[in-house]
Amino acid sequence: METLYQQIAAELAGQIAAGIHGPGDRLPGLRGHALQRGVSVATVVAAYRKLEDEGYIEARSRSGFYVRTRKAIQTIEAGASSVTAPPCPVTGQSMTMALIKAASNPGIVQLGAAVPDPAYLPTNAVARALARVARTERSRAAAYMMPPGAPELRQQIARRMSQTGGCVSADDIVITTGCQEALSLALRACTRPHDVVAVESPAFYGLLHVLESLELKVLEIPAHPRTGIALDALAFALDRWPVKACVVVPNFSNPLGYCMSDASKRALVELLTQRGVTLIEDDVYGDLGFANRRPSTCKGLMPQADILYCSSFSKTLSPGLRIGWVAAGEQRRERIEYLKYVTSIASPSVPQLATAQLLENGRYDRYLREVRGRYASAVARMSDAVMKYFPEGTRISQPAGGFVLWVELPHHVDGFDLARRALRQGVSIAPGTLFSVSGKFGNFVRLSCARVWDARLEKALLALARLL
Numbered sequence: 001m002e003t004l005y006q007q008i009a010a011e012l013a014g015q016i017a018a019g020i021h022g023p024g025d026r027l028p029g030l031r032g033h034a035l036q037r038g039v040s041v042a043t044v045v046a047a048y049r050k051l052e053d054e055g056y057i058e059a060r061s062r063s064g065f066y067v068r069t070r071k072a073i074q075t076i077e078a079g080a081s082s083v084t085a086p087p088c089p090v091t092g093q094s095m096t097m098a099l100i101k102a103a104s105n106p107g108i109v110q111l112g113a114a115v116p117d118p119a120y121l122p123t124n125a126v127a128r129a130l131a132r133v134a135r136t137e138r139s140r141a142a143a144y145m146m147p148p149g150a151p152e153l154r155q156q157i158a159r160r161m162s163q164t165g166g167c168v169s170a171d172d173i174v175i176t177t178g179c180q181e182a183l184s185l186a187l188r189a190c191t192r193p194h195d196v197v198a199v200e201s202p203a204f205y206g207l208l209h210v211l212e213s214l215e216l217k218v219l220e221i222p223a224h225p226r227t228g229i230a231l232d233a234l235a236f237a238l239d240r241w242p243v244k245a246c247v248v249v250p251n252f253s254n255p256l257g258y259c260m261s262d263a264s265k266r267a268l269v270e271l272l273t274q275r276g277v278t279l280i281e282d283d284v285y286g287d288l289g290f291a292n293r294r295p296s297t298c299k300g301l302m303p304q305a306d307i308l309y310c311s312s313f314s315k316t317l318s319p320g321l322r323i324g325w326v327a328a329g330e331q332r333r334e335r336i337e338y339l340k341y342v343t344s345i346a347s348p349s350v351p352q353l354a355t356a357q358l359l360e361n362g363r364y365d366r367y368l369r370e371v372r373g374r375y376a377s378a379v380a381r382m383s384d385a386v387m388k389y390f391p392e393g394t395r396i397s398q399p400a401g402g403f404v405l406w407v408e409l410p411h412h413v414d415g416f417d418l419a420r421r422a423l424r425q426g427v428s429i430a431p432g433t434l435f436s437v438s439g440k441f442g443n444f445v446r447l448s449c450a451r452v453w454d455a456r457l458e459k460a461l462l463a464l465a466r467l468l
């Protein structure tokens with residue numbers, strides 16, 4: 001467990017890595033910062049001294065603490081792809097399955113799947129909540145919890161969603177088995193096989209496989225590493241193709257890690273509304289921003305629009321709980337409930353009731369405050385290591401939240417071949433081609449940073465560097 005000053009230092013390191021405090025910026029004054037956080041000045045001094053020792057900031061006499069220029073980091077600035085290829089089917093299942101299986105193999109250093117190491121998760125609190133529910137709610141725990149799912153959980157989710165805008169009711173929420181199922185149900189509610197669905201590019205490979213399993217065609221829209229899906233390219237694509245739905249991860253996208261501005265989120269929803277296209281908003285990383293403020297959601301900014309909002313607690317509480325949800329508008333709620341029922345009847349009851357308890361008692365928010373800083377510092381540390389060990393010409397993303405790093409390798413490197421060789425040496429990474437249906441990102445890889453930093457991880461990065 002990190003002490004308070006280490007948490008503050010980790011959070012600031014992440015904010016610096018994400019560019020929230022840029023080179024030359026003055027950090028908030030000691031007294032003001034201490035007051036704002038409700039901690040002692042000595043704690044803030046200790047945090048700033050730690051950052052100074054790690055080379056993030058420098059003290060200037062009688063003037064305060066300033067962010068230093070970190071010359072070694074080369075960031076990916078331009079969108080890596082040009083305007084849309086025609087809609088395509090999806091491939092690459094076997095490498096995806098190798099990654100997924102590696103995620104639960106303790107013999108492999110897991111930098112591939114975006115699954116947090118349990119050390120980042122509140123495993124004790126989750127275990128206690130599960131045990132309590134199994135003991136005190138025996139009959140409900142033993143029964144089906146039919147769609148839309150446990151009322152107390154839907155109530156808690158609606159309360160949290162309403163804090164980011166709009167007014168979400170518990171009746172709008174349908175509980176699902178993770179965000180992956182939420183995305184699948186949302187897509188099934190607004191498309192038919194062979195329809196065209198627009199996605200940001202690069203896109204999370206799990207989404208591409210859901211699209212493939214539903215026989216949907218994928219239209220890739222380039223995304224900028226800092227600002228998100230290119231709205232002009234999307235408008236152009238909507239003119240050319242009969243797009244039914246558009247799936248976007250506006251907050252801390254996977255793999256680029258950007259957070260779209262409120263203006264871009266509004267412009268995206270307006271564009272899709274004008275063209276009659278449903279937005280499927282995936283907000284699975286929304287609680288994991290490196291800045292203090294929780295970002296807005298498209299659904300919160302424009303609650304009347306045709307938006308199916310999908311999320312889960314897999315990146316925060318526990319992926320094993322498999323608790324996700326769709327927040328649907330009135331017209332689609334019944335359809336989503338029905339699709340949930342035909343898919344799996346109901347999501348397991350005990351995790352639903354335990355999650356409701358964890359949200360109810362404020363522990364979730366306390367945990368989030370801590371883990372955001374830890375993820376930020378894990379991303380900062382991985383960024384530094386990649387720039388130190390990987391060859392000249394390597395460039396990386398600057399995520400504003402979440403815990404994945406998108407790495408552009410020199411042009412001649414084949415990321416897929418690297419991933420295959422690395423797996424043979426006990427290291428799993430995600431090759432860039434999995435994030436595209438049209439063969440893009442051959443010289444990219446994605447690294448999951450939510451690992452405990454130890455000698456084994458450092459050795460794994462050195463092994464990758466040797467292979468490179």
Ligand SMILES: Cc1ncc(COP(=O)(O)O)c(C=O)c1O
Pocket residue numbers: 114177178179180181204206249253254282284311312313314315319323324
């Ligand atoms: C952007 C995104 N959406 C959805 C999911 C799936 O989440 P869950 O584990 O809740 O099904 C992931 C998992 O990596 C993800 O990165």
